[in-house]
Amino acid sequence: MGKRLGVRQWLALKLFKKLRQIRRDEHILNTLFWECTLRCNLQCRHCGSDCRVDSSVTDMPSKDFFRVLDNEITPNVNPNKVLVILSGGEVLVRKDLEDIGLNLYRRGYPWGMVTNGLGLSRQRLDSLIRSGLHSITVSLDGFEEQHFHIRQNRDSFKRAVEAIKMISEDEYLASDVVTCVTPALIPHLEEFKEFLYSLGVRRWRLFAIFPVGRAAQDESLQLNDEEYTYMLQFIERTRHEGRVKASHACEGFLGGYELKARTNPFECYAGVGIASIRVNGDISGCTSVRANFTQGNIYKDNFWDVWQNRFEKFRNRDWAKKGKCADCKMWQYCEGNGMHLYDDDENLLMCNYHRILR
Amino acid sequence: MKRFTIFMLTLLGYSFVSCDPNERAEIDTPMYGAPMAEYQENPLVDETLTQESNNDPQNE
Numbered sequence: 001m002g003k004r005l006g007v008r009q010w011l012a013l014k015l016f017k018k019l020r021q022i023r024r025d026e027h028i029l030n031t032l033f034w035e036c037t038l039r040c041n042l043q044c045r046h047c048g049s050d051c052r053v054d055s056s057v058t059d060m061p062s063k064d065f066f067r068v069l070d071n072e073i074t075p076n077v078n079p080n081k082v083l084v085i086l087s088g089g090e091v092l093v094r095k096d097l098e099d100i101g102l103n104l105y106r107r108g109y110p111w112g113m114v115t116n117g118l119g120l121s122r123q124r125l126d127s128l129i130r131s132g133l134h135s136i137t138v139s140l141d142g143f144e145e146q147h148f149h150i151r152q153n154r155d156s157f158k159r160a161v162e163a164i165k166m167i168s169e170d171e172y173l174a175s176d177v178v179t180c181v182t183p184a185l186i187p188h189l190e191e192f193k194e195f196l197y198s199l200g201v202r203r204w205r206l207f208a209i210f211p212v213g214r215a216a217q218d219e220s221l222q223l224n225d226e227e228y229t230y231m232l233q234f235i236e237r238t239r240h241e242g243r244v245k246a247s248h249a250c251e252g253f254l255g256g257y258e259l260k261a262r263t264n265p266f267e268c269y270a271g272v273g274i275a276s277i278r279v280n281g282d283i284s285g286c287t288s289v290r291a292n293f294t295q296g297n298i299y300k301d302n303f304w305d306v307w308q309n310r311f312e313k314f315r316n317r318d319w320a321k322k323g324k325c326a327d328c329k330m331w332q333y334c335e336g337n338g339m340h341l342y343d344d345d346e347n348l349l350m351c352n353y354h355r356i357l358r
Numbered sequence: 359m360k361r362f363t364i365f366m367l368t369l370l371g372y373s374f375v376s377c378d379p380n381e382r383a384e385i386d387t388p389m390y391g392a393p394m395a396e397y398q399e400n401p402l403v404d405e406t407l408t409q410e411s412n413n414d415p416q417n418e
Binding site for chain 2: 135
């Protein structure tokens with residue numbers, strides 16, 4: 001265990017390497033993020049949307065989004081198989097969320113959202129479900145003390161917990177919880193897992209906060225390599241128990257923890273199966289990817305033309321084979337980690353593999 | 359042919375690792391995303407709930 005690949009992992013990764021290339025060649029759109037607002041009802045220390053949240057930025061009018069969806073996307077996809085994820089900011093601040101959701105549902109798109117839960121009352125959740133909500137994620141970063149340290153709002157823990165209880169009980173919703181793991185939570189991960197289980201949570205994504213913007217300067221948010229390795233071991237143990245499906249999601253290549261800390265081998269789907277429309281109309285991969293990887297703008301370009309003919313940097317990662325990656329033996333499986341881990345100068349901010357202790 | 363190749367590679371890949379068969383078709387949820395879901399009709403959806411969002415003056 002640790003950094004080294006086992007024989008079975010090595011063989012599996014070799015095979016998945018071929019699959020990855022096929023997926024890149026096909027680039028079938030299966031997830032569309034719409035960053036519908038940058039407004040937020042919290043001021044988190046690490047700031048969710050890449051420290052870019054600016055409440056002065058105007059929300060994108062829904063008619064602009066639906067123009068692109070109707071004219072440029074729907075004719076080229078099976079809407080039933082493209083999940084539209086509304087992201088922010090905090091999406092619940094949009095009063096027309098139900099209108100947007102219902103319009104997506106009418107067009108046959110499943111839709112989902114990510115929320116801090118602060119504004120998710122029983123009444124609001126019911127109205128979202130009546131608008132065709134399919135999938136929802138609530139952020140909870142630990143017990144009250146750890147959650148407050150990040151979210152900086154005294155009501156946020158209680159409201160997020162109430163939201164999690166509600167979404168976990170609903171039979172129509174695909175739901176999970178996302179946790180930004182901080183050093184203060186590490187000693188409490190086991191009891192926090194039991195707490196989530198008692199709330200009804202069966203899917204749980206655990207991240208480390210990546211070092212950009214304000215978060216990079218704040219030691220209370222950054223795991224050291226020992227803590228990071230412990231978190232991966234914890235995820236593996238939890239998956240093995242089988243009660244809560246924990247995952248490190250697409251955070252990066254994990255060496256000996258591949259296929260143990262998540263379901264699938266590492267693959268960055270940004271620009272391969274995932275596109276986003278930013279609040280200013282920019283077209284990119286995931287919303288977590290930096291601005292200089294923008295591929296076009298819906299106010300100037302045809303979305304489908306951009307999706308089909310651009311995104312070269314997302315689908316051919318030769319440009320990333322530099323610095324630490326240039327001579328790395330894991331390059332063939334990792335290809336430079338997730339696109340969200342690159343800074344504006346296209347340098348890798350963090351390598352998950354190199355953080356793992358032997 | 360391509361579909362068959364994808365299927366075979368997936369099957370072979372997972373045969374080398376210990377993995378719950380029910381998870382095989384599952385895509386990992388992206389970092390900022392919500393869990394993957396395919397469209398399904400929901401009897402709770404209320405078509406009369408709202409007006410067309412395109413006419414919503416709030417975001418004009």
